[in-house]
Amino acid sequence: xxxxxxxxxxxxxxxxxxxxxxxxxxxxxxxxxxxxxxxxxxxxxxxxxxxxxxxxxxxxxxxxxxxxxxxxxxxxxxxxxxxxxxxxxxxxxxxxxxxxxxxxxxxxxxxxxxxxxxxxxxxxxxxxxxxxxxxxxxxxxxxxxxxxxxxxxxxxxxxxxxxxxxxxxxxxxxxxxxxxxxxxxxxxxxxxxxxxxxxxxxxxxxxxxxxxxxxxxxxxxxxxxxxxxxxxxxxxxxxxxxxxxxxxxxxxxx
Numbered sequence: 001x002x003x004x005x006x007x008x009x010x011x012x013x014x015x016x017x018x019x020x021x022x023x024x025x026x027x028x029x030x031x032x033x034x035x036x037x038x039x040x041x042x043x044x045x046x047x048x049x050x051x052x053x054x055x056x057x058x059x060x061x062x063x064x065x066x067x068x069x070x071x072x073x074x075x076x077x078x079x080x081x082x083x084x085x086x087x088x089x090x091x092x093x094x095x096x097x098x099x100x101x102x103x104x105x106x107x108x109x110x111x112x113x114x115x116x117x118x119x120x121x122x123x124x125x126x127x128x129x130x131x132x133x134x135x136x137x138x139x140x141x142x143x144x145x146x147x148x149x150x151x152x153x154x155x156x157x158x159x160x161x162x163x164x165x166x167x168x169x170x171x172x173x174x175x176x177x178x179x180x181x182x183x184x185x186x187x188x189x190x191x192x193x194x195x196x197x198x199x200x201x202x203x204x205x206x207x208x209x210x211x212x213x214x215x216x217x218x219x220x221x222x223x224x225x226x227x228x229x230x231x232x233x234x235x236x237x238x239x240x241x242x243x244x245x246x247x248x249x250x251x252x253x254x
Contacts, residue, residue: 033122033166034113034250050075077238078141078149082114082231083221086213086251105253107215107228111163113197113250114209114233120199120250124167129175130196132204140205142238151234155179160193163212165252170195177207181230182222191220192230209233213253 050073060066090103113120121127134152135145143150155177162172177196183189197208211231214220221227235245 034111034120034252036248036250076149078143078147078234078236079154079232080235080245082211082233082247083225083227083229084112085217085226085228086112086253090253107217108213108253109215110213110251110253111165111210112213112229112231113165113252114211114231114247115199115202115250116206116245116247117199117202117208118248119201120208121201122166122168122199122250126200127165127168127208128198129170130177130198130204130207132198132207134177137205137207137234141234141236142241151177154232155194155196158193159190160195161212163210165197165210170197179232181232183220184222184224186222191217192222192227194231209247 058066058068086108090105092100092102094100134150134155137143137151138145138147147153156179157176158178158180159173160175160178162174163170175195175197179194180188180190181192181194183191191214192211194209194211197210198204199208202208209231211229214228217228218226222230233245233247
């Protein structure tokens, strides 16, 4: 038995993707590189977004000029959200899925990756910080340079910890494009950090979204949920576009 190829991980996920909830359970062969989540292991539970609400009123009278101060809110047409809880079991299995031993891992560390590409090369020297032109990505997703939610205005140069992607080491604060997402306080937090990565052969207009896992995440999510990762990904919803965009999921637990 080749133990190097027999070690596997079995992980269960609960996701919210663009206000879409996914439940995932899967087994993957051990590898120093991130492991793909199979489409057959993803179950869509629900999908929702911010309600439009009921319109307010203003009472006007002939001959009068009424001055208003309005605070308007609209849903982004450029981004979808992904949040969830990853708990894992590390197992020592052979090629026939026969188990020699199992270790529980309720608070794993590592990353979850979302990418539009199925051919990511995770091996050494193939993954690095994304340093493309943000305006080019905006154009690919029909985002205007005057919009408030452009890539460059969203993934600002914030701090992030050091981490590794397979055999690729990413130094602390090495990536220029990162974002801190809201935790239970309703404010951006280093507890939920996401970084843009680039890969060999991947179009520069399609960065890899890497979210770092948070340990002991009970009640820390943006809505007080038990999430150990939060992510946002690009999705073009402009001009009434309601078509979905497929993102492929990879996970790397330490």
